[in-house]
Amino acid sequence: MRAAYDFGADAVYAGQPRYSLRARNNEFRLEQIAQGIAEAHARGKKFFVTSNLIAHNDKVRTYLRDIEPVIALRPDALIMADPGLIMQVHEKWPEVPIHLSVQANTTNWATVKFWQKMGVSRIILSRELSLDEVEGIRNECPDMELEVFVHGALCIAYSGRCLLSGYFNRRDPNQGTCTNACRWEYGTQAASEHSPSGEAVPVGTLECDFDFAEAQAEEEAGFSTCGSGARHPAADRVYFLEEKGRPGELMPIMEDEHGTYILNSKDLRAVEHVARLCQIGVDSLKIEGRTKSLYYVARTAQVYRRAIDDAMAGRPFNPELLLELEGLANRGYTGGLLERRPAQDYQNYISGHSELHRSHFVGEVLGVRADGWAEVETKNRFAVGDRIEVIHPAGNRVLALEAMQNAEGEAIQVAQGNPLRVFVPLGGPVEGALLARLL
Numbered sequence: 001m002r003a004a005y006d007f008g009a010d011a012v013y014a015g016q017p018r019y020s021l022r023a024r025n026n027e028f029r030l031e032q033i034a035q036g037i038a039e040a041h042a043r044g045k046k047f048f049v050t051s052n053l054i055a056h057n058d059k060v061r062t063y064l065r066d067i068e069p070v071i072a073l074r075p076d077a078l079i080m081a082d083p084g085l086i087m088q089v090h091e092k093w094p095e096v097p098i099h100l101s102v103q104a105n106t107t108n109w110a111t112v113k114f115w116q117k118m119g120v121s122r123i124i125l126s127r128e129l130s131l132d133e134v135e136g137i138r139n140e141c142p143d144m145e146l147e148v149f150v151h152g153a154l155c156i157a158y159s160g161r162c163l164l165s166g167y168f169n170r171r172d173p174n175q176g177t178c179t180n181a182c183r184w185e186y187g188t189q190a191a192s193e194h195s196p197s198g199e200a201v202p203v204g205t206l207e208c209d210f211d212f213a214e215a216q217a218e219e220e221a222g223f224s225t226c227g228s229g230a231r232h233p234a235a236d237r238v239y240f241l242e243e244k245g246r247p248g249e250l251m252p253i254m255e256d257e258h259g260t261y262i263l264n265s266k267d268l269r270a271v272e273h274v275a276r277l278c279q280i281g282v283d284s285l286k287i288e289g290r291t292k293s294l295y296y297v298a299r300t301a302q303v304y305r306r307a308i309d310d311a312m313a314g315r316p317f318n319p320e321l322l323l324e325l326e327g328l329a330n331r332g333y334t335g336g337l338l339e340r341r342p343a344q345d346y347q348n349y350i351s352g353h354s355e356l357h358r359s360h361f362v363g364e365v366l367g368v369r370a371d372g373w374a375e376v377e378t379k380n381r382f383a384v385g386d387r388i389e390v391i392h393p394a395g396n397r398v399l400a401l402e403a404m405q406n407a408e409g410e411a412i413q414v415a416q417g418n419p420l421r422v423f424v425p426l427g428g429p430v431e432g433a434l435l436a437r438l439l
Contacts, residue, residue, distance in 0.1 A: 001036055003298040004289075005045050006393050006432060008305025011284075012040070013079055015050030016070065019063065021103070021178075022050065022290060030069055037073050046076040052101035055082045064088055071096055077122065090119045097121045102149060105158050107133075109140035116144050123147065124286065127159060131273060131338050135280045145283040150270040151300055151325075152288025154336055156182045168246075182265070269333035271303060271321050275311040295361035295379075296328055298391060298434055327359035327389075327436060359389060359436040363415070363422075367431070373405070373423040374430045376415075382437045383414040390426055392433040399426070 004012050014036060015022040016029070028036065033049060040047035049070055055063065063085055067078075071093055078096060080086050081103035089096060099122040100106060100115050107126045115123060122145035125134060138146060155162060164181035171177035240250040268288075270277075277285060285308065287300045303321050310318060325333070363376040382388065388401050405423040406412050415422045426433075 002039070003294050003434075004301045005040070005043055007298045007301040008393070009045070009287075009301045011046035011048055011076065012036070013048040013050050013286075015052065015079075016066070018066065019053055019055075019059065020050040021052055033070060033075075034073050037075055040076075048077045048079050048099065049075040050079040050101070051085065052079050052081040052103050054103065055085055060084060064092065079124070086118065086120070094119070099124060099145075099147070102126060102159050109137045112137055112141045112144055112146075116141070121145060122283070124149070127154065127268070128337050131276055131280070134277070134282065134338075138281050142281075146281075147284040147286055148270075148277055148282050149268065149288060150274065150277070150285045150304065152268055152292075153290070154265040154268050154334070156265050266332040266334040267330045268336045269322075269325055269330075270335055270338055271307050271325060272317060273335065273338055274304065274307040275317060278308065278311040293361060294364065295391075295434055295436070299324065299328055302391070302393070302396075323358065359438050361434065362388075362437045363435040365426075365430045365433040365435065366421075369423060372425065372427070374426045374433075376422050376424055376435060377418075378415045378420040378422060379418050380437070381415065381417045382435075387438040388424075388426075389436045389438055390428070390430060390433050391436060392429055394429050397428065398438065 001012050001014065014028040014033065015026065016033070017026045020026075022028070033047075037047045051067060051070075053059065067089070071078075071089075076097065077099045078089060079099045079101050080089065081101035086098060086100075089098065098120050100120045102124045104115075105126045105128075106112060106115070106123050107128055112123050124147040125137065127149050129137075134146070134148060157163075162178070162182065165177070165179045166172045168179070168181050171179050242248075242250055274285065285304060287304060289297055289300070303324050306318070307321055310316075360380055362380045362382040363378045366375045366377055368374050382401070384401055384404050386401050387398060389396060389398050401424060403425055404412050404415060407421045407423075409423075412422070
């Protein structure tokens with residue numbers, strides 16, 4: 001939270017574990033929410049409380065009781081998705097601003113006007129919209145606040161609607177416990193026509209890889225993921241998927257003209273579209289940060305802050321911002337549905353995990369000794385001679401690390417990783433800085 005504010009964010013959003021989609025790795029209990037709201041307001045920033053699960057009866061029963069002490073802390077808004085919970089909050093506390101969560105899947109201007117009549121003050125639009133569609137909603141709804149996601153993980157279903165996690169692990173995405181089962185490793189088996197009972201029967205493992213060149217050629221020839229043109233011969237076949245950790249549990253899956261759906265989405269990156277979103281008149285740009293690191297929060301806040309400031313000042317887009325985002329672990333980037341792209345640009349067919357492409361988060365500066373050397377809490381391995389990027393709210397810089405000392409003041413060559421304390425000469429402003437090793 002503090003890093004987000006330090007590096008340029010105007011607001012953060014944090015949810016109670018029981019009533020948000022942040023049940024995992026979530027330290028924001030009531031005491032921490034109180035501290036967060038107090039610190040935000042002292043800095044002239046905003047703090048939104050996410051209360052955006054789709055509630056089952058048991059949570060409806062306890063919701064008003066548990067949200068009352070949160071509302072007493074005066075958050076700047078509640079981010080909500082469930083119509084019943086929104087109704088209850090609006091009836092009991094009509095003065096509390098409500099932002100409609102992306103989980104409500106708002107995709108058109110008529111829905112925006114409906115929620116406006118229900119007393120909602122801001123709509124966080126669905127990720128399934130193009131830039132032109134966002135502009136169309138703004139034109140039809142000029143007096144409604146609009147928010148758009150610009151960076152972070154993408155769901156392969158409409159947000160929160162995927163059933164895979166609940167099916168495999170009984171961990172419901174809309175209850176905040178998604179296990180990202182779409183990104184697990186799956187094998188594929190072909191199926192025979194059908195058994196006498198009418199069910200598909202596996203005939204063996206497929207010995208082939210996805211052919212990008214062939215797919216592109218088919219799309220250019222008229223077969224596309226939108227269903228235009230001729231129907232592909234594979235469209236009517238049945239396949240089986242076998243998750244790596246569940247050998248022998250074969251799941252039949254149909255492939256239609258749109259392809260198959262248990263796939264691994266790339267991460268959303270829309271920094272190159274910030275100027276257009278500002279021109280459209282979007283009120284807020286949102287970065288998804290669930291279970292992300294301090295480094296991720298600082299880096300993305302800083303990059304998008306610079307992009308917004310450049311856009312509002314009329315300066316051209318700085319392509320270096322794209323390079324800086326490559327320093328974050330990611331699954332490959334896509335503009336998502338903000339712009340029309342070929343199908344393979346949406347999906348990462350190679351791996352389901354994040355990879356480092358430019359830099360690696362290696363340390364956080366805790367303070368500075370009298371001799372000017374910075375005290376660093378290490379996060380990952382780095383060594384004397386490495387090129388280190390100092391990431392600071394006042395500006396970033398790159399230097400070659402010339403020396404290092406351990407906690408006893410002895411010269412060392414390598415910091416092996418967390419949780420060590422080392423001292424390094426960095427020069428310049430370094431209080432609160434983060435360090436990254438350039439790869």
